[in-house]
Amino acid sequence: MTTTVIERKWHTTKEVAEMLGYGLSKTKMLIITGELRSIKDGRNRRILPRYVDEYVERRARQAEEGSA
Numbered sequence: 001m002t003t004t005v006i007e008r009k010w011h012t013t014k015e016v017a018e019m020l021g022y023g024l025s026k027t028k029m030l031i032i033t034g035e036l037r038s039i040k041d042g043r044n045r046r047i048l049p050r051y052v053d054e055y056v057e058r059r060a061r062q063a064e065e066g067s068a
Contacts, residue, residue, distance in 0.1 A: 010039065010046040019052060030055070 011019070016036070017027035030036035037051040 008049070010041075010048050011052070013038075013045050013047065016047045016052055020056075 013027055014024055017024045031038045031045060036047065036055045038045040038047045
């Protein structure tokens, strides 16, 4: 028997907030300001995994540049 694992293609705002350890309101503000990219899907916002990675990489780079 073969088991198929389906990987998520995008995440909800709430899921991303939990991933980042942020509150929902902070995560929504990041989306509103464009710091965290998202896609409008009907009435909802969805965030691609690569958008989360881009945000984390940018924040890490900023932190490293700030400590240099």
